[in-house]
Amino acid sequence: MPESTAVRRVPVSVAEPYDVLVGTDLLRRLPELVPNPQVALICDENVAAALGAGLTELFSRNSRAFEMLIVEPGEASKDVSRWAALLEHLAAQAYGRDCAVIGLGGGVMTDLAGFVAATYLRGVDYYSVPTSLLGMVDAGVGGKTGLNLQAGKNLVGAFWQPRTVIVDVDSLRTLPQRQFQLGAVEFFKHALIGLPEQLELLGSRAFSRDADSELLAGWLRDNIAVKARIVAADERESGVRAYLNYGHTLGHALEGASGHRLEHGEAVAYGILFAALLGRLRGLADVTPLAMQLLRYVQPAPLGPVALPELLPFMARDKKNRRGVQRFVLLRQPGEPVIVADITAAEIEAAWLELRRLVEGLDWEASN
Amino acid sequence: MPESTAVRRVPVSVAEPYDVLVGTDLLRRLPELVPNPQVALICDENVAAALGAGLTELFSRNSRAFEMLIVEPGEASKDVSRWAALLEHLAAQAYGRDCAVIGLGGGVMTDLAGFVAATYLRGVDYYSVPTSLLGMVDAGVGGKTGLNLQAGKNLVGAFWQPRTVIVDVDSLRTLPQRQFQLGAVEFFKHALIGLPEQLELLGSRAFSRDADSELLAGWLRDNIAVKARIVAADERESGVRAYLNYGHTLGHALEGASGHRLEHGEAVAYGILFAALLGRLRGLADVTPLAMQLLRYVQPAPLGPVALPELLPFMARDKKNRRGVQRFVLLRQPGEPVIVADITAAEIEAAWLELRRLVEGLDWEASN
Secondary structure, X not given: OHHHOOOEEEEEOOOOOEEEEEEOOOHHHHHHHOOOOEEEEEEEHHHHHHHHHHHHHHXXXXXXXXXXXXXXXXXXXXXXXXXXXXXXXXXXXXOOOOOEEEEEEOHHHHHHHXXXXXXXXXXXXXXXXXXXXXXXXXXXXXXXXXXXXXXXXEEEEEEOOOOEEEEEXXXXXXXXXXXXXXXXXXXXXXXXHHOHHHHHHHHHOOOOOOOOHHHHHHHHHHHHHHHHHHHHHOOOOOOHHHHHHOOHHHHHHHHHHOOOOOOHHHHHHHHHHHHHHHHHHOOOOOOHHHHHHHHHHHOOOOOOOOOHHHHHHHHHOOOOOEOOEOOEEEEEEOOEEEEEOOOOHHHHHHHHHHHHHHHHHHHHHHHO | OHHHOOOEEEEEOOOOOEEEEEEOOOHHHHHHHOOOOEEEEEEEHHXXXXXXXXXXXHHHHOOOEXXXXXXXXXXXXXXXXXXXXXXXXXXXXXXXXXXXXXXXXXXXXXXXXXXXXXXXXXXXXXXXEEOOHHHHHHHOOOOEEEEEEOOEEEEEEEEOOOOEEEEEHHHHHHOOHHHHHHHHHHHHHHHHHHOHHHHHHHHHOOOOOOOOHHHHHHHHHHXXXXXXXXXXXXXOOOOHHHHHHOOHHHHHHHHHHOOOOOOHHHHHHHHHHHHHHHHHHOOOOOOHHHHHHHXXXXXXXXXXXXXXXXXXXXXXXXXXXXXXXXXXXEEEEOOEEEEEOOXXXXXXXXXXHHHHHHHXXXXXXXXX
16 A cells, blocks of 8 residues: 555755655655656666666656666766766757756766756756665765766765655665665664664664565664754765764775775775774773674675775875864764764774774684 | 055855955965965966966965966867866865865856866865956856856856955956957946946946056946845846846847857847847837947947847747746846846847847948
8 A cells, every 4th residue: 555655754954955755665656756847867777677667657647758868887877978978968858957857776876867967057956766775874865966087986076955865665675685785884874873773773683675664664764864964964064974974984995995896885884893993992982892793794795905004095085084184983872973083093003903803703704 | 556455345145155356466365365275276378378477486485285277278178078187187186175276267267167166076165266357247256167068058067156256457457358348248237237327337438458457446346246246146046146147138049049150248239239129119218228339339240140030949948938938137227127028029029120220230330
């Protein structure tokens, strides 16, 4: 009975406020949720193959001007020439200022489609429809859009808030289990920094793509609300938004140093353990047991032979740093993040060695 | 005595307010006005040849990290690949979020540099330093940035407000007289929609690049304040900002239909006469004598054989239109613009024929 199912609403109170709608069977309601006279939906070939015919039929049944713009799957589509080609297409088809761009898919699609919407005619309506868990709890919400450069990832972009974020939990059913696990890292990161109640899901393993729809929708609504609250307090990432970066200082460094051999979720899971160890060294609440639980849940690829001196230059370039001072997000206790700017080189080394020691056991577990 | 010369300040009260500074000898004060630790200045080869050595010396005397990024002059630089190359350069040189991008030059440079600043790392500080009269009164102020696509001009972009707009009237001295005349069209457009007192400058011909610096700076300050007021009331161009489009409905159509053989200022001067004639047909104040004075001041290239049916499709695509209804900005009287949405095809034709008749005399004048 999809019609009777409650749609959960998470308001995001930025300068131009919008809602995150969380529910089931929401894709079928896209023509109603996106009322613009012209609609361009950007997605990758896989999503198009799975959902394209149905969506086209839905919009045409509602006599709506609708077009799917299909790009190759994967990070390579987040580039300048793909973006420019999409803009040329919109212009050639005379899309007007009142058109809508929908981004349907994972983080790559919502980043790309969002930047198209942010820059076409100096900005048109954008609707974010994340289909991966990572997109639902992270990339799809918060207004970050962007492309990669040759020099690095996400170096081009704009803050452009969507009109609505549409989270259809049914999309999770077809997500590979591994993608769900990796996305869960950001889910539990939100729990750690702002919703400790949800940490019990980590122990129970109830949190899975096969969980009951209503349960999933409720968990996601509450979890997304953590990010919504932080984004509303700091739309352009100058203050508390750094909390969302919990675990990402070492995480990004591991991604960079491994040439992105480690997945983002894997690297951040290691990074959360690193932050937990730094916190323990500082005498803050000891959240390393939770971080270890998360690592076991995620089962990341082994760290490999990476050494601290390779990681330090990446950490030195971290966006949280100010005037050359390294800044870490730590937890005073679960749900209480704090920014710490005086971590010493000795503390970093001690935490790194302890992390190495702890995860060697994990590597062993995984290989058995 | 440059130090004792008053710098005039026009506050622009948008969401993140900024000032337009108008004065003399301001370029020499750039290192002080742009306090960021890393500064990239984007300009064209001509500006670099004239000012590059001096500016580099100024910043180096202040021990400041400063770099000039030089592009070819002309509209062709407002394209995607030029923009991407500039971003790759900033990234490769590890410009941080606290860097500044300065756009120095005419409208092409401020549009390009502004879009670089709007999109690098999702937005860094932008300083607009227009050197042409058009840039000073129009393109340099208001937060519009952008690039051209193959499909058309200014189809990509963002609204990105500068930190400060720096208007050094000394830059006008080296501007070709013709460029000054063309820029004066937007100056007098501002006078028509919001500062009728300045219309007497049209008769006196006192308004020239060789006028006294203090006079020029005062006139520019008052004139820029007209645009600042309108932009502050409508940062994202959804309402009264349409007033700034006075004369541009026919103007843009003439540019388009002529394949940009007519300069923007020439086309808008014709467009202002067209709007004046529509207003007279509607029984509003008759500003056609002022419009004719402006045409004589600008001495535009002849209209040539263009016919109304060629212009109508361009007018139909005008950005002021809503739901297919053509909207014109007319003047109830000088200083009192009004948006009119019910102009008939018959009125458009009558105004066009009258314009043709009036400017035939001008063509004749110019050829004598």
